[in-house]
Amino acid sequence: MAGPLECVRVVSVAINLPGPAAVARLVSMGATATTVLPPSGDPLEHYARAYFDELHAGQDIERLDLKSHEGRSRLDVLLAEADVLVTSSRPSALVRLGLDHESVGGRHTQVCQVDIVGHPGAAGEVAGHDLTYQAGAGLLPDGRLPATTAVDLAGAERAAAEACAALVERSRTGRGSRREVALSDVAVSVAAPFTHGLSAPGGPLGGGLPVYAVYAASVGHVALAALEPQFVARLCGALGLAPEGLTADRLREVFSGRTAQEWQQWADEHDIPLAALAPRA
Template structure:
């Protein structure tokens, strides 16, 4: 949910121009808007693919922004973008470097014309590998986050990339305040996938791992209706869980918890957990 922007918002007065389409860029622009920035999203004449396959989501991410449709392949279009960049603090992109270069929008060209601009380029892979094609699914798959041939539940790398882009944008503003010039930051989505895969690499979330079902107090259980997610990881939560369930440490087991949670519906268990300060919720049905 987008929050109202006030003059005391952290990025009040910061001007952003985004030519980033699909998901990471718009999600980053939405976050910058929520932080108080004045965001202008520049779309191609054909629009953003998100408009066609997820219009409500597209609308949600562009609340509070100015949207302009500009043909950057035309001289007039590039001139309009340059007019915007002349008064811009943050320039957000999500195109391959070769495409930006053809349009005269690579960091070297932009900084040569607009020294104040902090350019944030969301790319698939870092450095010279930035030309390699990819999307959230391929980044997750390459990092070992796609299991059992199942599609991911959400586009976590795209959304994490958006948050990283916002963090780098804020860092770039700090650097500009120190140096007096804009700067360039690259946000490789494949690096985000590697970061998110670290719990897997270190065995935390693999099947049977500490956070992958190995602990009875950190697991999903079937209720009489639905399922519950229990995360009583810390010792004091485990102790309270057993006390309020009336289970002695000697009688504690995964099987005992399975039997107990199967006695009541998931929504009742959630109310019970809230009353007893236990980290447990009913598993929400997929939207």
């Protein structure tokens, strides 16, 4: 079946991760996309080629030197038929290339432009990447590298949402608009459960609740997330424990008696939110 964004045409000049992930999300909803890469390519091609290919599946890729007249002319041809433009460069770089919204909107009034930047507004020139945004938002309290680029990916989802919002706005006004996604703001949103104490150490989702924790099994580990009363009751019944017996020490003892995969099968049979930890990729 056709997706909700069928007939929406996206042009992207965004490299690295947030932009391509945002465009992949739009494509998954039915949009068609052309990604314009510089002659040197996208760094992601070199770091993780399989991931790059996954994010660009179903898209047209053109390699253009946008510093040249020929490259900018070809991009203008693409923009003349585009509905959405996704960028991820500093504002000054967009101005130099004639890709700031004032310039693009002046030539192509129908284009909805989504600019992914590091910091909002006047701070848009400040350099950064996922790691620095997570650090600034307090998401690296133990000083270790994060397991994933959570801000980049959350930023991609926000950028896709902003593109959809701009398309809705255009349906009312008849003109495209500019939407800005600042990754530092996204990091603050992602960090909110931690900064509000929900997932901070000792918080309800940070080790304070025995029914929401990770436990060692005889082989492997399991993640238990029996938050709602019905799951707590089901857990007690399946384990033969009274509610007051659901202490961390008792659960550690219980889960050490089987392998993680055995507990996974048990949880599936009893409709309990528990998962065996997948091995590191």
